[in-house]
Amino acid sequence: MTYQLTTCGVLRTEDSAFIPQDPTNRDWLDYQAWLLAGGQVLTLNEALENVAPASSVTSLAKKWLGAVIR
Template identity: 45%
Template sequence: MSYQLTVSGVVRVSDLAFIPSDPANRDWADYLSWVALGGEVQPLHSPPESQVSDEGVLAFLKRMV
C-alpha cells in the first residue's frame, strides 16, 4: 500500500481514492496505522503556480496520477 499527501488528506495510490484527514473516517484510521507501522507517504507535489494556470487544473490533476 502507498499513499501520497494532499492539502487536506492523502490519496491511496492503489485506487486513487482521496482520504480526508477525518478521525471518524475508517480509511484515515487505516492510513494512520500504516504510517505507525513504518509506512512512508509520498510527498505533496507543488508545481510552479504559472504551470497550473497555463494548463488548467484538470490537466494538472491528471499529471499527478
C-alpha cells in the same frame, strides 16, 4: 499500500481514492495505522496542488491520475 500527501488529506495511489483528515473515516484510521507500522508517505506534489481548486477533490484526483499516466 502507497499514499501521497495533499493539503487536506492523502491520496491512496492504488485506487486514486482521496482520504480526508477525518478521525472518524475508516480509511484515515487505516492510513494512520500504516504510518505507525513504518509506512513512508510520498511528499506533497505542490505543482498539482496549485492547478487543482482547493475545494474540488474530484478535480484533484483527476489531475493527479492524469499526471501519473503521462
